[in-house]
Amino acid sequence: MLVVGDLVTDVVAALDGAPATGTDTGARIRFAGGGQGANTAAWLAARGTPVTLVAAVGDDEPGRARVAELAAAGVRCAVRAHPGTPTGTVIVLVHDGERTMLTDRGANLLLSPADVDAALAAAPETRHVHVSGYPLLDPASRGAGLRALAAARDQGLTTSVDAASAGPLRHAGAAFLDWVRNADLVLANVDEAAVLAGDTDPVAQARALAAVATHAVVKRGPEGAVWAGPDGIFEAPGRRVTPVVDPTGAGDAFAAGLLAAWVAGAAPPDALERAVALGAEAVTLLGARP
Template sequence: MTGGPVPAGPGAGRVVVVGDVVTDVVAVLAAAPATGSDTPARIRFTGGGQAANTAAWLAAQRVPVTLVGAVGGDDAGRARVAELTGLGVDCAVTRHPDAPTGTVIVLAAAGERTMVTERGANLRLSAADVDAALAGTPDARHLHLSAYTLLDAASRGAGLRALAAAHERGLTTSVDAASAAPLRRVGAAAFLSWVRDVDLLLANADEAAVLAGGVEAVAQARALTPMARRVVVKRGAAGAVWADRAGTLVEVPARRVDVVDVTGAGDAFAAGLLAAWVGGAAPVAALERAGELGAVAVATVGARPAG
C-alpha cells in the first residue's frame, strides 16, 4: 500500500467522536522483551487515544469531525490539542488543571502490541461536556463512541449520555468495543446493555470473543446483531466481516502490507468505515475503505496519519 488516505468526498457529514486523548510512548521492539534486562527498540512520543486517533483519521479524509474529550492542564495536554487541531480536528476538549493528560506505553513486536495505560484526565469526561459539545455542533450527522469511556466507571456517565443524546438528536451512532481485558472485567451482558441498538458496533476478534463467544467471526457478527443493528468484526490480516439485521453478510480480505506498527490500525479502520458508511457507501465499499486506511496505519510508526 502506498500513498495517503483517499478523501471521503462531500457525502460524509460531521462526525462527533467521544473518548480518550492520550500521549502514546510507542516502543517498536527488535525482539520479544527480555524480562529483567534490555531490549533494543525504536521509541517515539506521539499523540494517541482511540477516539483522538479515529478523529484524526477522519479529518485526514476531509470529513468534518469534532472530538469530545478531556486533557490535563499540562504541556502534554496542550500539545495533544495542538496536534489534533493541526490535523483538522475541531476539539471540544476540556482541560483539568488538577489531573495529568492520559499516557499509554505501547510495546509493539511481532505484529502485536501490549499497552500500559494511565487514563488520567480522560476519567473526568462528563455528561455535561458531551451535551455542550453537541449543542455546539448543529451540523452533526453521526456520533462515534470509544468504549473506553464506558468501560471505566468514572467516565461511564459521559459515554451513556453520548449515546442517549445522539438518539435524542436523531444522529446515527457507532461504538468501538475498545479492548478485550476491560470488557471481561465489566462483563458482556452489562456492556451490551449499554450499547443496545446502536447503529454500528465494531469489535476485533478478541473483543468479539468476549461479547459473543466462539472464535469464528461470521458467527460472532451474526450473534451480536440482536444487540446492534450492524456489526463489524475486525480480523487483522484476515480481513473483516459485516453482518446486519437485514441479513446482509459481507467478508472482505485485508490488504497485504509490510507491518511496521499495529498501534492505531483499528482506529484508522474505524475512520475509514465511518467516512464511507456515513457518506452512504454500501457495506463492501465501506469495508474496503476501512481496510485501505488500516493498511496505511500499520505501515507507519504511531497511531496517527502523517500531518
C-alpha cells in the same frame, strides 16, 4: 461527525527483540498523540470528514500539545483541560506484529455528560456520533459515553461504538451489550467479539452482535472484516502489506475509513473495502496517527 473518547500521549517502543528481564532491549521509541477516540478523529480528518473530538486532558504541557496536534490536523477539539490531573499516557510495546499497552487514563476519567452536551450544542450540523468503548468501560467516565448515545438517539442521529479492548470487556461482561443496545453499528475485533458473543467464528460473532445493534462489524486484522446487518452478511479480504511496522491504531484507522464511507451513504461492501485499506495503511506507520 462527533467522536467521544480518549486523548492521551502514546510512548511507542518498537522492540528489536523480545523484552529481556533485568537488562536492556533495543527499541525505536516515539512520543506521539494517541487515544482511540483521538486517533479515529485524526484519521477521519485526514480523509476530509469534518469531525469534532470530545475528550479531556490535564491542564499541562502534554495536554496542550495533544490538542494542538489535533487542531493542526483539522480536528475540531471540544476538549476540556482539568487542573491538577495529568493528561493520560499509554506505553505501547510493539514486538513481532503484536502490541502490549500499559495505560494511565489520567484526565480521561473526568470526561462528563456535560462535555458531551456542550459539544453537541456547539455542532448542530452533527449527523453521527461515534463512541470509543474506553469511556464506557470505566465507571468514572461511563456517564459521558452513555449520555452520548442517549443524546444522539434523542436528536435522531446515527450512532456507532468501538468495543475498544478485550481485557476491560471481560470485566464489564454482558453489561457492555446493554450499554450499546440499539446502537446503529458496533465494531469489535475478533478477541473483543469473542468476549461479547462467546464464539470464535467471525461470521457468527457478527451475527450475534447484530442482534444487539442494528449492524455489526468484526475486524479480523490481516484477514479482513465481516459485516452483519439487516441486509445480510458481507465480507472483505485483508490486504497484506510489508513491512508491518506497528499495529497501534490500525483498528482506529479501520473505524475511520468505515465510518467516513458509511455515514456518507456507501453500501457495506464499499465501506468495508475503504476500512480495510486504511487499516492496512496504518500498520506501515510507527504510531497511531496518519
